[in-house]
Amino acid sequence: MDKIDRTNQEKPVLSFGWVGVVEGFRRCLPIALGVFIYGLVFGVLAQQAGLSIIEALLMSGLVFAGASQFAALKLWTIIPLPTPEIILTTLIVNLRHVLMGAAVQPWFASLKPWQRYLSVFFMTDENWALTMSEFKKGKRNGAMLLGSGLALFLAWTGSTLAGRALGSVLQDPAKWGLDFAFTAVFITLLVGMWRGKSDILPWLIAAAVAIAASQLIPGNWYILLGGLAGSLAGAWRK
Amino acid sequence: MRIELQTLLTIFGMALVTYLTRVGGLWLMNRVTLSGRVERGLSNLPGAVMISIVAPALLSSGWIGLVAGLLTALVARRTGNLLLAMLTGVGCVLIYRLLTNP
Numbered sequence: 001m002d003k004i005d006r007t008n009q010e011k012p013v014l015s016f017g018w019v020g021v022v023e024g025f026r027r028c029l030p031i032a033l034g035v036f037i038y039g040l041v042f043g044v045l046a047q048q049a050g051l052s053i054i055e056a057l058l059m060s061g062l063v064f065a066g067a068s069q070f071a072a073l074k075l076w077t078i079i080p081l082p083t084p085e086i087i088l089t090t091l092i093v094n095l096r097h098v099l100m101g102a103a104v105q106p107w108f109a110s111l112k113p114w115q116r117y118l119s120v121f122f123m124t125d126e127n128w129a130l131t132m133s134e135f136k137k138g139k140r141n142g143a144m145l146l147g148s149g150l151a152l153f154l155a156w157t158g159s160t161l162a163g164r165a166l167g168s169v170l171q172d173p174a175k176w177g178l179d180f181a182f183t184a185v186f187i188t189l190l191v192g193m194w195r196g197k198s199d200i201l202p203w204l205i206a207a208a209v210a211i212a213a214s215q216l217i218p219g220n221w222y223i224l225l226g227g228l229a230g231s232l233a234g235a236w237r238k
Numbered sequence: 239m240r241i242e243l244q245t246l247l248t249i250f251g252m253a254l255v256t257y258l259t260r261v262g263g264l265w266l267m268n269r270v271t272l273s274g275r276v277e278r279g280l281s282n283l284p285g286a287v288m289i290s291i292v293a294p295a296l297l298s299s300g301w302i303g304l305v306a307g308l309l310t311a312l313v314a315r316r317t318g319n320l321l322l323a324m325l326t327g328v329g330c331v332l333i334y335r336l337l338t339n340p
Contacts, residue, residue, distance in 0.1 A: 037321045055245055062253035067284055072252060074291055081244055087251040093287050094259040096280050101263015108264065120260040177332030183303065184310045184327035186292045191314040191323075193285040202282050203289045210290035211297055223290045230286025235279030 012135070013110045014142030024127075024147020027134075031126045031148075032155035038066055039156045041185055042073070043163020048173050049076040053164050060160040064153060065124065067189055068093040074182060075220055085220055092227055100128045104145065107135050111142050122149020201237060206230025306330040 039060065046056040051073075063069055068090045075086050101120055108116045119142075127148035134144050173179055193199075210226025217225070296307050310327030314320055 034320065041324065051245070055249065058246070059249045059252065062249060063256050065256050067288065068252070068256065071287060071291060072248075081248060083244060083248045083251065086248055087255055089287070090252040091255040091259065093284050094256045095283055097256070097259035098262040098266060099277060099280050101260055102266050103263070105264050105266075116264055117261060120264060121257060123260050175332075175335065177328045177330075177335060180299070180303070180306060180331040181324060181328050183292055183295050183299070183307060184324040186288050186295075187307055187310045187327070188314045188320045188323050190285060190288050190292065191311055192320075193288065194315075199282075199285060202286055206286040206289040207293035210293050214294040222294060223287060226290025226293070227283060227287035230289060231279045231283045234282030234286070235275045237278075 012107055012140060014107065014140050016111055016115050016142040018143075020141040020143030021147035021150065023141055024131075024144040024149075025151045026147075027144075028127055028130060028148035028151040031130070032151045035066070035126070035152050036155040036159040038185070039159025040163040040166070041181060042066065042069060043160045043165070044167040044170070044178065045070070045073050045163075045182060045185070046160070047164050047167025048178065049073045051076065051164070053161070056160055056164045057157060060157045061153075063090070064122070064156060065090075065094050065097075066156070070182075070185055070189070071223070074223075078220065082220065085224075089223060092224060096125075097123065100125075103132060104128070104135075108142070115142065115146075119143075119146045119149070122146055122153055124149065124152055127152055198237065199234075202230040202234035205233040302331060302334045306334075 042060065043056060046059070051059070059069055059072070063072075071089050071093055072086045075082055075089065100123060104120075104123070108119070111119075123145055127145060130148055131145040134141065170176060170178065190203075206226040206229055209229035210222045213222035213225045292307070296303050299307075306327045309330055310323050313326045314323035317323070
């Protein structure tokens with residue numbers, strides 16, 4: 001992320017309207033296809049974790065953040081439901097949004113508050129990257145984040161519904177090998193997050209701490225402990 | 239259709255903290271500048287949490303879990319096709335189970 005002093009820069013003036021929303025929506029359709037597949041898997045796993053159709057749909061529609069929702073499902077099977085752990089894990093996984101929001105903030109300065117606050121609800125890794133690259137190319141479509149986010153939102157909620165329905169059709173998930181789908185989805189998410197050799201050390205430390213904590217500490221705190229250890233290792237390396 | 243109060247509150251709690259992370263960046267940049275260290279830490283969090291979920295699960299799933307996990311990662315990396323990657327991993331476990339307890 002650039003570290004230039006933004007106060008001395010000329011403030012970009014963005015447009016914000018339906019044409020921009022449609023343009024963003026259209027540009028994001030190929031990405032929405034990939035999101036649709038993750039959503040299908042999310043729906044199937046949500047059914048296995050015991051979420052009703054309306055609960056699964058509410059989670060996808062209100063939280064709208066895939067990785068954190070998968071992490072929440074992982075904790076969902078515990079009885080009684082570990083609400084504080086789930087909310088804390090969601091917060092930790094999604095803290096990166098703060099960085100993304102901080103990066104779009106100077107661009108959004110010319111938008112009205114409701115336009116900013118609405119747009120960031122639909123901000124995900126995928127359409128944030130798309131929007132930032134458009135801005136840097138000189139495009140001034142302020143509704144890009146919103147329009148592209150709406151495409152992802154429809155794909156994510158629609159596929160959650162479809163996957164949840166599919167989940168009720170499949171019987172005896174362990175026999176189908178679907179219990180492994182949880183691990184598989186986290187592995188594919190990780191492959192997508194991989195940025196190069198600099199990730200090796202933080203990930204190794206996270207794995208080691210998580211494995212040790214899962215043996216020594218009751219409950220599911222190993223997830224947060226490993227996550228925090230890996231993040232600190234990432235922060236402290238050169 | 240079943241909705242439990244605690245489930246609902248948990249979902250609302252998740253939604254609230256997630257929206258706060260999304261608007262947080264808009265508020266933050268007006269006041270402070272993030273140091274490079276904080277940036278690196280925050281951007282490393284999701285991957286580290288995902289690894290922390292996967293590593294103990296893989297370790298307890300035996301050698302078939304490790305093999306299936308490796309295959310999933312390999313297919314995802316090579317093809318970029320996440321559905322194919324997941325089907326490979328799940329299929330690998332399924333075939334193993336069919337062979338070992340018919």
